[in-house]
Amino acid sequence: MINQTPVQTDERLTLKQKLQALQQQAQNAGNKGMSLVEVLIVLTIMASIAGVVGVFALGALEESQIKEGNIEVDNLSGMVEQYMLTSSPPKLPETLEQLTEGRNPITKKVPQDPWGNEYIYRKTGNRDFELFSAGPDGQEGTEDDVMGNK
Numbered sequence: 001m002i003n004q005t006p007v008q009t010d011e012r013l014t015l016k017q018k019l020q021a022l023q024q025q026a027q028n029a030g031n032k033g034m035s036l037v038e039v040l041i042v043l044t045i046m047a048s049i050a051g052v053v054g055v056f057a058l059g060a061l062e063e064s065q066i067k068e069g070n071i072e073v074d075n076l077s078g079m080v081e082q083y084m085l086t087s088s089p090p091k092l093p094e095t096l097e098q099l100t101e102g103r104n105p106i107t108k109k110v111p112q113d114p115w116g117n118e119y120i121y122r123k124t125g126n127r128d129f130e131l132f133s134a135g136p137d138g139q140e141g142t143e144d145d146v147m148g149n150k
Helices: 004-029 036-086 096-100
Strands: 120-123 129-132
Touching: 036 096, 036 129
Parallel strands: none
Antiparallel strands: 120 129
């Protein structure tokens, strides 16, 4: 029995030390967290990443609108040519709206360009015409006009 007493004392010290360690951890747990500087650094990094991604996303959006405009100009040009071939005698429409008229309209609706403007259509001769979009700036005759791929 003499040998058991010191062992129990050592166990009590060990338990007491464990209890103190747990109390100290509980006190320190309230101090854990992020400081204002750390939060600001994280926000700055996130804003930088968002800015870089935003620039690329907007560039891709503008590029896709230009491609869409080219496709629509080509489609509308084909519709104008179809109108000319199906009319008797062959003639170009005076306006794009004529593509939607008659017993057999070529299209139900003439679309707007990707920027919400009307496509510009002009007859330049009996069988020649111009069809294009004014582009992102909406002004005719500028560098960003969309002429189609044909």
